[in-house]
Amino acid sequence: MGIKERKERHKEDLKTRILEAAKKLFVKEGYEATSIRKIAAEIEFSPTTIYLYYKDKTDIAYALHQEGFRLLRERLGTLVHVDAPFERLKAMGRVYMQFAVDHPDFYELMFIMKDPMQYLKEHHPEEEWPDGERVFDGLMQTVSACQASGYFSNMNPVEVAMLSWSVVHGLSSLYITSHFKHIADKCSSYALPDQEALLEKAFGAYVQMMQRMK
Structure with a gap:
């Protein structure tokens, strides 16, 4: 697997982790109580990382x-x-x-x-x-x-x-x-x-x- 393919795979894996964390928090705490910061903490990344993939x-x-x-x-x-x-x-x-x-x-x-x-x-x-x-x-x-x-x-x-x-x-x-x-x-x-x-x-x-x- 080349560098480009590895980067793309890493990107998709991270997006999947973000979505899974968000779904978990939406169900557990409710949509309104869930923030980008909480989602980022769930996957142990900074909020800035999430904004690279999702607007809000x-x-x-x-x-x-x-x-x-x-x-x-x-x-x-x-x-x-x-x-x-x-x-x-x-x-x-x-x-x-x-x-x-x-x-x-x-x-x-x-x-x-x-x-x-x-x-x-x-x-x-x-x-x-x-x-x-x-x-x-x-x-x-x-x-x-x-x-x-x-x-x-x-x-x-x-x-x-x-x-x-x-x-x-x-x-x-x-x-x-x-x-x-x-x-x-x-x-x-x-x-x-x-x-x-x-x-x-x-x-x-x-x-x-x-x-x-x-």
């Missing part, structure tokens, strides 16, 4: 936001082999929710925190939300395929896609903020399932409703 804290948050979407797209990409459109739509919902369960820190950055969107507004006003749009485009294609198969025939496809996303986002948000757990604990006399099982059952009820729209 929102730049770091947006980089994590992009990494989260890359992971989500990889998971959704495994569903291309599901030929039946409605089955693919259901699978997309389950993959989305499982992603939130497995990566609540990324999920919050991607779909709850306003700061990555603020970064786009300030630094790339010509772009609206490229990462989210790529995922939503895949959802729209699946909804259109469902309509071609006879589902949601009298409905606006954009509205169906927004409804589907809103439902799984709502369920996922309730899960990662422990609201599901709180309700399950309070309603223990009704023998509710554990939190992940409750998430699946709630999604199942939504799927049954969608099936009746055929």
Whole structure:
């Protein structure tokens, strides 16, 4: 490996360390309480080093936001082999929710925190939300395929896609903020399932409703 390659590898390794430290602190202490100085201390570098790679804290948050979407797209990409459109739509919902369960820190950055969107507004006003749009485009294609198969025939496809996303986002948000757990604990006399099982059952009820729209 030549000098140039070693320098590039060192640069990428350091950027990865910065992002991992930032993600850890965002989750542990909260976004507002996390400063560039704290991130630098976590990796034992000076704040000046971080500014060589990222403009500010929102730049770091947006980089994590992009990494989260890359992971989500990889998971959704495994569903291309599901030929039946409605089955693919259901699978997309389950993959989305499982992603939130497995990566609540990324999920919050991607779909709850306003700061990555603020970064786009300030630094790339010509772009609206490229990462989210790529995922939503895949959802729209699946909804259109469902309509071609006879589902949601009298409905606006954009509205169906927004409804589907809103439902799984709502369920996922309730899960990662422990609201599901709180309700399950309070309603223990009704023998509710554990939190992940409750998430699946709630999604199942939504799927049954969608099936009746055929």
